[in-house]
Amino acid sequence: MVATIRNPILPGFNPDPSICRVGDDYYIATSTFEWYPGVQIHHSRDLVNWRLVRRPLERASQLDMRGNPDSCGVWAPCLSYSDGLFWLVYTDVKRFDGNFKDAHNYIVTAEAVEATWSDPVYVNSSGFDPSLFHDDDGRKWFLNMQWNHRSESFGGAPKSPAFDGILLQEWDERTRRLVGPVKNIFAGSSLGLVEGPHLFKRNGWYYLTTAEGGTGYDHAVTMARSRTIDGPYELHPNTHLITSKDHPEAALQRAGHGQYVETPDGQAYHTHLCGRPLPPKRRCTLGRETALQKCVWREDGWLYLENGGTVPDATVPAPAGTSFVAQPGVVETDFDEAELPFEFQWLRTPVADRIFSLTWREGHLRLFGRESIGSWFEQALVARRQEHHSFRAETVVEFAPETYQQVAGLTLYYNRHKFHALGVTWHEKLGRVVTILSCPGDFPHGRLEFPVGSGVAVPDGAIHLAMEVRDNDLQFFWRATARDTWQAIGPVLDAGVVSDEGGRGEHGSFTGAFAGMFAFDTSGSALPADFDHFRYQALV
Known part of the structure; x- marks a missing residue:
């Protein structure tokens, strides 16, 4: 019997999933916005069954959101593992409506997910949705979207010009600061609203996935690649790896913003957020949830959903030898x-x-x-x-x-x-x-x-x-x-x-x-x- 992943794997408010594998252990970090403590980290050994194990931002020196407006606070964390440490980067957004966001980005670390996490190191404030990429030459690179306040972008009606591309800059862990030039490496596709960058490297290619289309029904995971980390990046043949934007009949809507992961035996998966709307008004009463899709690498060197399209599935094949354990009602x-x-x-x-x-x-x-x-x-x-x-x-x-x-x-x-x-x-x-x-x-x-x-x-x-x-x-x-x-x-x-x-x-x-x-x-x-x-x- 083929094991099955049942989506969403993290039901209820669990958006912007960043996934990280260390050995046989998988971890997913999700946004918590104004809810305290900050960032939810779930753990799994099989990609099927998940358990909440940590909220690392738990004290005033790490996070104080008093006065943060609704839907501000902790946006889009990125969890990674390198040099014997877990690294978590996150944004604390201090403003929502109007032209400004006031988005401050930080890094915290810990030797184990369940351990006490460090006090934060401030990085920058040029935009939100940060991530940290650990290259195979030992260098570390910090990415975030750049926010342009010189636009008609207001809360509730975003316009693409405010989402001014993906910035890349080197992170020097010795001095604990950004060094070298800031480069805008990816302007996004014609869908617009580019955010949520994640980098990974495979067979000499740097692959960049981003979220586009906003957090609503046009959301998507967009993919691009380059031979050099600072580009230029070419778009995926389908532009989008995952999206339901043209398929209102799909069970999982608002699909976008996720991250790639491989199993120990090389199977490919990709997380994404999603929503499950209720008729007749198509309102997602459970918020943005976390789902997981099985992917395959084709001969052209690009990643695709295993189902052959771009629309995510409610059930997907899981690694062999696993079974679903129902949660108590x-x-x-x-x-x-x-x-x-x-x-x-x-x-x-x-x-x-x-x-x-x-x-x-x-x-x-x-x-x-x-x-x-x-x-x-x-x-x-x-x-x-x-x-x-x-x-x-x-x-x-x-x-x-x-x-x-x-x-x-x-x-x-x-x-x-x-x-x-x-x-x-x-x-x-x-x-x-x-x-x-x-x-x-x-x-x-x-x-x-x-x-x-x-x-x-x-x-x-x-x-x-x-x-x-x-x-x-x-x-x-x-x-x-x-x-x-x-x-x-x-x-x-x-x-x-x-x-x-x-x-x-x-x-x-x-x-x-x-x-x-x-x-x-x-x-x-x-x-x-x-x-x-x-x-x-x-x-x-």
Whole structure:
């Protein structure tokens, strides 16, 4: 029986996959944007089964994203191995809308992926999507796209002139700085929006893969090659190695931005990001995910998809001797440990003890109400990725608000303009209530909506909260105790807006949906909320 890789191999928000093999071990690093700690690294021994093993950017000296706008932060890391070290290069983007990006590039290293990573070394700020290539003569080369602010390129409607080619410059590890001339080695194809460069060398050729076409439905992996590292680079006979841009029927859409890897016996594969849109509006509620394609080298010295075309497959052949191990459909979290379970992240701040604690009250996650939900600085929101088009999430919260400025509960969250939340709060006439806060998109105004008005009065004590997402539909529930029947609250909400295409649409944002717990206290009192557990269940 032929082993099969099932795409996406990393479901949910896991974009811009950089793959690295060391011996029999494979690692994939993906972007985390404003979510903390920064960069997800998954590990596999067979290319079929993957496990999250590290988020290396975990302290203030490495990463502080307080104030970073939505969809900024850590873009497109590149993971490599050389000289007995793992090397990780990444961008911290400080601005999104308008003509500027303010993209700062860094390098960190570690002797092992699971080890503590070094403090960062600053490299440059000329553009984003950096990568580091280790040549066989011992020299190291740094690449990134160059951002040209002198264009009509604004967030939400990118234009090609801002994407001003791929820069190459030598990296001197002894002095830990760039040296020699900066060369623009690749302007991209006619598709435009060239970014995400990765270099590798084979049979005397330097092969360059880039991402083009933006992060939406025209996305592509473009390939070129040269006999010298600084070009000139000739385009692949098909221009694009991987793309779904002309095939709206394909299961994997938005295919682009990935990296080449070989197995120990020389089989060729290529990662790429992808999206799985839901009808009728073609919104990718799981964000940009990671997929893997089997490739072949032909006599012309070019790499091609094994399927003979450019459209990625949902299932591809895996190396022999492997089998798929299904992930559990239900994940229960009781918060009994002193560390946050690995599937959870929070937003922007390296000072985690300001927003949550697992030791303040045994068996509980305590969130300290800080700034409003959607704040770019300090909001108490702990969440996990949505990994299925249909799922149910449940939690139990103990919270004693004294003003409507204090709210805690359960949320389906994308960013400050795209979320739905069921919260426990206070109302002057009703007392303690559960109510819904909804922000269904950033256009035209991004204001909150309150689908159940002042909410429903609830008794003292712990309150059980739940939500069910079935494709584009979201329904909230609550009950007072585990013995009570779940009660639906509010109308069915548009879960599809909590997506890349929600709000202002394609290219307006590009992270993914999270399900989690939140608390805010805009009175400044930092009122805590205690969560007893969190349950995530895939629904058929």
